Amino acid sequence: MTVLTNKNIIKKLISKIPLILLFVSVLNDYDFNHLNLKYFSFNFSYILIFYYSLKKSESLGYSYIFIAGLFNDVVVGTPIGLSSLVYLILCVSAAYLRNITLRPNLIKDCIFFLLTILIVNSILFVSLNYIFGYKLYYFDQIINITFTFLLYFLFSNLFDFFEKNLVGNDVR
Amino acid sequence: MESSRDDFVIAIRSAFLKKGTQQRFSLLSLILFSLLLLILSNLNFKVIEYTKIGINEIVYRSSFIVSGPENFIKNSYIKIQNHFALYKENEKNKSELANLKAKYLVNEFVILENQRLKDIVDDYLIKSDTIFAKVLSDKGSPFLKSIISNRGSKHGVKLGMIAADEEYLIGKVVEVNYTTSRILLLSDLNSKIPVIIEPDGLLSILSGTGKDYGVIQYVEKNKPFTEDSIIYTSGTGGLFKAGMPIGRMNKISLNDEKKIDFFSDFSQLKFIEIFSYIKNEDK
Numbered sequence: 001m002t003v004l005t006n007k008n009i010i011k012k013l014i015s016k017i018p019l020i021l022l023f024v025s026v027l028n029d030y031d032f033n034h035l036n037l038k039y040f041s042f043n044f045s046y047i048l049i050f051y052y053s054l055k056k057s058e059s060l061g062y063s064y065i066f067i068a069g070l071f072n073d074v075v076v077g078t079p080i081g082l083s084s085l086v087y088l089i090l091c092v093s094a095a096y097l098r099n100i101t102l103r104p105n106l107i108k109d110c111i112f113f114l115l116t117i118l119i120v121n122s123i124l125f126v127s128l129n130y131i132f133g134y135k136l137y138y139f140d141q142i143i144n145i146t147f148t149f150l151l152y153f154l155f156s157n158l159f160d161f162f163e164k165n166l167v168g169n170d171v172r
Numbered sequence: 173m174e175s176s177r178d179d180f181v182i183a184i185r186s187a188f189l190k191k192g193t194q195q196r197f198s199l200l201s202l203i204l205f206s207l208l209l210l211i212l213s214n215l216n217f218k219v220i221e222y223t224k225i226g227i228n229e230i231v232y233r234s235s236f237i238v239s240g241p242e243n244f245i246k247n248s249y250i251k252i253q254n255h256f257a258l259y260k261e262n263e264k265n266k267s268e269l270a271n272l273k274a275k276y277l278v279n280e281f282v283i284l285e286n287q288r289l290k291d292i293v294d295d296y297l298i299k300s301d302t303i304f305a306k307v308l309s310d311k312g313s314p315f316l317k318s319i320i321s322n323r324g325s326k327h328g329v330k331l332g333m334i335a336a337d338e339e340y341l342i343g344k345v346v347e348v349n350y351t352t353s354r355i356l357l358l359s360d361l362n363s364k365i366p367v368i369i370e371p372d373g374l375l376s377i378l379s380g381t382g383k384d385y386g387v388i389q390y391v392e393k394n395k396p397f398t399e400d401s402i403i404y405t406s407g408t409g410g411l412f413k414a415g416m417p418i419g420r421m422n423k424i425s426l427n428d429e430k431k432i433d434f435f436s437d438f439s440q441l442k443f444i445e446i447f448s449y450i451k452n453e454d455k
Contacts (some may be wrong), residue, residue: 024238027231028238062197063202069206070209071231077354079213080223081208081209081210085206095190100179134362
């Protein structure tokens, strides 16, 4: 009985790993969004949120994503509510894609993801630059978008592997 | 055509309004709530300000804990690297020390003389009580170059106070919470401070770039900078005391962008001093 309970706890803990990853990535000092490398940066939170909202929406939960956005705003120093908005737009986009997709395909997911991050980064760029008076480098944003898009392939497969082999769920 | 539009509307409506099995709020309500937060915080709404301070306190502390393992790995790596470079560094330090000892005696005389002269013209500023702070987080954000210290209004930190790493200026306090504060670094894009470039005595503005260096602005293109040019605060505007060392002219960019290498490595800050300058008689 004890063994069974322990197993349950471990299983529950493993199923919460995406959520833990999300909070670690927004609270971390060294997030992948800015690795201090000149031509390399990517936004891990975008990939994580989009993937799990698309494939397994119950894993993260919109409220937690909203809170993670607030935390990210505080850590990064952007106006409070902006990251939450961006994260939730990613969720909307993923939910829309989920609703219209009959046969899931990684390439289609990636293209939709690219469109979405182009839109959310544009919103971020415009609002930060023109409304809140922050100065952003256009080139840095492009680099960030490119690598976030390219790394979606890698992380998508990693998350698939994780879900199939560790959590035991077959993601669609 | 009509049915495809219907499908689109249904898919969008479902995306916005449908709640999952464990979802308490729909996406639409959360999006509206974040928009409301954005607007109210932009209007400096009091309740939002207090909420933000509350979140700041939680996030800064948890960020420090969450960053622990990575900080440990990073620090261990730096430590190992430093050990490898120890012998070479020791040799260099020995020769530098000999030079500095000689210069020290001359400096002592100049400092005392300067102090006496400034006292005469009523421009002699002294440091207020220094607050020693630990850096909780040095978030490398693409939007804001800042660090979070573990000292806040409870410890006497006030907006606009100066932050220094030993003798080197690193930034100023831009946000004060009860037990934490945020320091905007000189490398931030929005940081612009009046400086003087010695030995030529040129007045200029040092601007942050969002990277790990600053740039000198508003100086004539053909000004003769050398790699020995040192950047100090000029004291113009009364924000900083004149003569705080900031950085050295980058020798590779002497002719084009005029980059400044800061004396202090902002990514390696662990402990900092927070203080302000006051007139001698105010103390």
